[in-house]
Amino acid sequence: MKKIAYIFSFSFFVTPLLGSLLFSQNLIWEKSFNFGGNTDHGYHILEDTLGNFFLSGYKNGETIQSIKSAVAKLNSDGNLLWKIEDQTQQKVSRSLFNTLTMQSNLLFWVSFLSDTNHAPLDSGILSCVSTDGNILWQKSNLPNLLRIAKWRDKLLLVQSYNNSPTCFILDTNGNIVNSFQIGEGIRFLRVMTFGDAMYLFATEHSANNAFVSKFLLPSGNLIWRRKTNYISICGAIDNSGCVYFGGSSQSKTTWELSYRLTKYTPDGDTLWDKTWSVWSTPDSNFYNWGESVAVSTEKNAVVFLGETFKKGSEIGMNVLSAYMKVFNLETGEPVSEKIWDWAPGDRDISVLTHGIFTKSQDLIVLGYLVNNYGSGVPPGKIYVQKWRIDKIVSVNDNPPNPPNPPVEFSLSQNYPNPFNPVTNIKYQIPKSSYVTLKVFDVLGREIATLVDEEKLAGEYEIRLTTNDLRLTSGVYFYQLKAGNYIETQKMVFQK
Numbered sequence: 001m002k003k004i005a006y007i008f009s010f011s012f013f014v015t016p017l018l019g020s021l022l023f024s025q026n027l028i029w030e031k032s033f034n035f036g037g038n039t040d041h042g043y044h045i046l047e048d049t050l051g052n053f054f055l056s057g058y059k060n061g062e063t064i065q066s067i068k069s070a071v072a073k074l075n076s077d078g079n080l081l082w083k084i085e086d087q088t089q090q091k092v093s094r095s096l097f098n099t100l101t102m103q104s105n106l107l108f109w110v111s112f113l114s115d116t117n118h119a120p121l122d123s124g125i126l127s128c129v130s131t132d133g134n135i136l137w138q139k140s141n142l143p144n145l146l147r148i149a150k151w152r153d154k155l156l157l158v159q160s161y162n163n164s165p166t167c168f169i170l171d172t173n174g175n176i177v178n179s180f181q182i183g184e185g186i187r188f189l190r191v192m193t194f195g196d197a198m199y200l201f202a203t204e205h206s207a208n209n210a211f212v213s214k215f216l217l218p219s220g221n222l223i224w225r226r227k228t229n230y231i232s233i234c235g236a237i238d239n240s241g242c243v244y245f246g247g248s249s250q251s252k253t254t255w256e257l258s259y260r261l262t263k264y265t266p267d268g269d270t271l272w273d274k275t276w277s278v279w280s281t282p283d284s285n286f287y288n289w290g291e292s293v294a295v296s297t298e299k300n301a302v303v304f305l306g307e308t309f310k311k312g313s314e315i316g317m318n319v320l321s322a323y324m325k326v327f328n329l330e331t332g333e334p335v336s337e338k339i340w341d342w343a344p345g346d347r348d349i350s351v352l353t354h355g356i357f358t359k360s361q362d363l364i365v366l367g368y369l370v371n372n373y374g375s376g377v378p379p380g381k382i383y384v385q386k387w388r389i390d391k392i393v394s395v396n397d398n399p400p401n402p403p404n405p406p407v408e409f410s411l412s413q414n415y416p417n418p419f420n421p422v423t424n425i426k427y428q429i430p431k432s433s434y435v436t437l438k439v440f441d442v443l444g445r446e447i448a449t450l451v452d453e454e455k456l457a458g459e460y461e462i463r464l465t466t467n468d469l470r471l472t473s474g475v476y477f478y479q480l481k482a483g484n485y486i487e488t489q490k491m492v493f494q495k
Contacts, residue, residue: 026387027385027387028362028387028388029077029078029385029386030078030383030386031074031078031080031383031384032369032382032383032384033083033382034059034382035057035059035068035070035072035085035382036059036061037058037059037061037066037067038060038061039060039368039369040057040058040059040060040070040381041057041058041060041353041368041382042055042353042354042367042368042382042384043055043057043095043096043097043099043353043354044057044095044096044098044099044100044353044366045100045354045366045384046356047358047359047364048102049359049469049470051076051358052073052074052075052081052131053075053078053384054071054073054074054100055074055100055366055382056070056071056095056099056100057070057095057382058070058093058096059085067094068085068086068088068093069085069086069093069094069099069125070083070084070086071083071084071095071107071109071129072084072382073133084129084133084135086125086127088111088113088125093114093125094111094114095110095111095112096112097190097234097354098147098149098189098190098191099111099146099147099148100148101150103153104172105470106130106131106172107128107129107131108127108129108148108150109127109129110126110127110146110147110157111124111125111127112144112145112146113125113144120144120145121144122143122144123141123144124140124144124146125138125139125140125142126138126139126146126148126157126174128174137173137174142157142168143166143168145159145160146158146159146160147160147189147190148191149192149198151169151193151198153172154169154170154171155169155170155174156168156170156191156217158189158200159189164181164183165182165183165189166179166180166182167180167181167182167198167215169217178218180215180219180220181220182200182213182215182220183222189201189202189233190202190235193217194241194465195241195421195422196216197214197215197216197217197223198214198217199212199213199214199215199237200213201233201234201235201245202233203230203232210228210229210231211227211228212225212226212235212264224267225268226245226268228245228260228262229249230245230247230249231248231257232247232290232291232306233246233247233290234246234247234290234291234292234293234305236293236295236302238296238297238329239297239463239465240266240297240463241266242264243264243268244261244262244263244264244293244302245261245263245264246260246261246262246290246292246304247259247260247290248260248287248288248306257287258275258276258277259274259276259277259288259306259325260273260274260276260290261274261293261327263329263332271332272331272332273332276325278308287308287309288323289306289308290304290306291306291351291352291353291354292306292352292354292355293305293355294355294356294363295329296329296363297329297463298361299357299361299389299390299391299392300329300330300391300392301326301327301328301329302327302329302332303327303363304324304325304326304327305322305324305352305353305355305365306322306352307321307323307350307351308339309321321350322340322350323337323352324337324338324352324365325337325338326392328392329392335392350367350368350369351368352365352366354366359448360449360452362386362387362389363387363389364385364386365383365384365385365386365387366383366384367385368381368382368383369381369382369383405430405431405458406428406429406430406457406459407430408430409427409428409429409480409482409485409487410427410428410487411426411427411478411480411487411488411489412425413491414489414491417491417492418492418494419466419493419494420493420495422463422464422466423491424461424462424463424464425437425450425461425462425464425489426460426461426462427462427480428458428459428460429457429458431483432454432456432457433454433455433482433485434454434455434482435451435452435454435455435481435482436451436452436479436481437449437452437479437480437481438478439464439476439477440476440477441474441476441477442474442475442476447469447476448464448469450464450478455482466493471493472493473493473494474493475491475492476490476491476492476493477490478491
């Protein structure tokens with residue numbers, strides 16, 4: 001019999017879901033700011049190689065014309081460095097989910113445009129922004145309602161809210177170099193890449209169904225597609241290529257919206273599927289809306305973010321509360337959950353919109369505070385939080401006899417070599433040691449930290465994925481340190 005024990009550093013959750021759970025409060029920091037409006041929204045956040053954060057959203061002003069798409073930069077401690085907003089005149093602009101990415105140390109930012117009646121215009125705006133906040137160029141000859149992602153040294157722009165959506169492949173000057181039809185009418189959309197595959201998470205335009213699709217790049221050939229009864233969607237890809245498809249699923253009998261999260265193999269086979277609700281008496285007055293999924297293979301954790309909504313409360317209004325739940329990545333078993341309860345004049349976060357794991361495997365959570373519940377509520381703000389998370393581990397009740405430990409330290413040659421974009425690195429240690437495994441360029445500059453923790457005696461294998469490292473072709477070095485043992489190997493990255 002296998003018993004699951006969880007070790008997880010988190011904070012102020014409501015109650016543990018299982019009696020065997022162990023937690024410690026470990027909020028590293030929380031920061032708040034706004035773009036200058038009354039109820040500003042933050043929707044997408046990313047980390048650069050230096051540990052800074054960029055986020056996109058929009059300023060919600062007092063007039064229609066003052067609703068403007070905006071971007072901000074925070075340092076590694078969450079302090080605001082700069083913020084800029086779209087300067088389009090006499091038009092409404094917004095940046096929502098999947099409207100920000102980085103490529104070649106440049107920031108690429110998509111803005112949706114509409115008229116003062118909120119009707120979408122024919123075109124949107126793609127902006128190229130330097131890391132110090134200067135807009136270098138803008139393209140306005142692209143379709144409206146786009147989502148953006150990066151692939152190799154290119155950009156991907158995919159249409160949302162379109163009966164015949166298209167994926168455009170652009171260079172970093174904003175020029176279209178290729179395109180292909182996706183072939184489904186879609187409303188809401190998230191797009192991600194892993195290796196030479198594009199993953200599309202979308203809802204159908206004419207039905208309460210959703211699908212996740214895997215396409216081969218750059219041809220656009222469909223590899224597989226899985227449909228569900230989701231009506232809100234979010235997703236993530238881990239560094240082994242497994243897919244996490246999350247959102248809200250609607251009951252055909254009670255019309256309640258429940259949370260749902262499914263894990264697929266890289267080939268599209270279901271590994272586990274979870275459906276749950278916050279409310280004990282489900283009916284059409286309760287909504288559970290999924291917004292984001294963050295995964296960490298290193299921490300064996302999946303974090304599900306969203307909000308829970310109850311129509312007509314004891315205070316005579318609709319109540320919207322931020323919601324978070326954590327799962328064991330391997331088994332899909334729940335670890336913890338938290339609801340940010342609402343009280344007039346005393347509210348933390350009402351909506352959680354995006355979560356990511358940093359390169360150091362800490363959790364970054366983005367959200368915003370809604371201020372439309374009366375004069376007792378303070379002005380709305382955008383919130384960013386950083387959490388430290390311990391690894392979630394599975395423990396056997398009756399573990400098998402362990403294999404004989406290695407008799408010596410060693411670091412093996414990576415395979416494949418040369419590689420692009422993934423390679424594997426094996427190492428072994430004969431006794432418990434504090435281990436670091438780092439990647440350096442030929443000038444000795446640190447590129448990535450793959451391991452930085454205490455390890456038991458044994459053999460280990462690390463999968464290095466270079467999608468977020470923006471490497472150039474050439475020679476790199478990886479170095480193992482374990483106690484007094486140091487060994488370095490050479491590897492070749494080839495585009």
